[in-house]
Amino acid sequence: MSEIKSGVSVAAYRNPGAAQPDASYSPMLDHVLNQDGFDQAQREIGQWPGYAPTPLHGLPVLASDLGLGQLFYKDESQRFELKSFKALGGAYAVLRLLQHAIRAVMPDAVVGVSDILDGAYRDLIRQMTVTCATDGNHGRSVAWGARLFGCRCVIYVHATVSEGRVRAIEAFGAEVIRLDGNYDDSVRHAQQQAEQNGWTVVSDTTYEGYRDIPIDVMHGYGVMAREVIDQLGGQAPTHVIVQAGVGAFAAAVCAAFWQHWADRRPRFIIVEPEQAACFFVSGQQGEPVAVTGELDTVMAGLACGEVSPVAWEVLQSGCNVFSTVGDAYALDAMRRLANPGRGDPAIVSGETGAAGLALLLAANQSPEIWSLLGLDNQSRVLILGSEGDTDAEIFEKVVGRTAREVLAS
16 A cells, blocks of 8 residues: 655545556446547537637746646636536536437437437427436536426535535526435435436436446546647646546546557546545545545535546546645635736636645645655646636635636736
């Protein structure tokens, strides 16, 4: 087992199960995430109204301050109406679910995105209900997809999900039901309600007997990774830091980069909140381990206590370093992005979106962890800003200005 290096509100260790740098993407993983799945998601999502690649910002001033060669920030705050990469996953899985349901009734039907958007199967789609549990952003994506494609939606949130995130989900026409307990409790409740009511769960985490829909979600997330590859012009970063909740996003990015860059793929680093570090603990044990308790963290989108088994299949060998970071660094990262040095763009990031920078800020204060991450003045680091101000009230409270004011400055 690798030794954990710790600093103030930051910890990291090398994954003893990581694949060798020259290892090819395993054929065993093709049944999880594969080129065909990413290709199909890219084709389908590319036809949605309002689709456009989100920006990849260079942050030369911040890179210099941290002692890095280059720092890149993928800015998902402008993704569709949702201000989050999640739009690519849950909504795509809703589309795939509807396509399968239509073909089950009408085997010879042509069920393209345009056919559904044009209302060709409206009567059938209206009879369907999708549901899920959420920390906020995934539920918004499922609700948005349900509205876009025309089916009913019921979303379950747990005790600590903010009212701002609840209102954002309701704005897309979903029924939102709040439950006691934590995220994992709400996942189980959503599954029970789906079974009782004949609904379909659209989740980004797998469990026994439930894999296909979360894999669709993950292939949708891969569209963002494909955009990054194009935006970098084929030159791979040396490091990528990816935040993990249940791990679907992290696994999609890991797989897409591994498939494309092979032995040139970046060093893959997972970061989680100290209070909800299921991958950190699972990596130590070499198998999925649940983290219990309230999982109370300001990084609301990462407040998950159980890894997705299908994500674990990729990340147990695809991740090089597991790490955790404290909430205070995430808030500092939000403020640093909103108030950049002259020459860097001002960026609107939510707490979860700032997790990658939070790790860099914390590790920069700990030479031992900085070295363990393999960072120096030649490093080309990619961090993924997975969300913007998905709760505008929290953003303004942390940063001291609204998102509009930040961008206007």
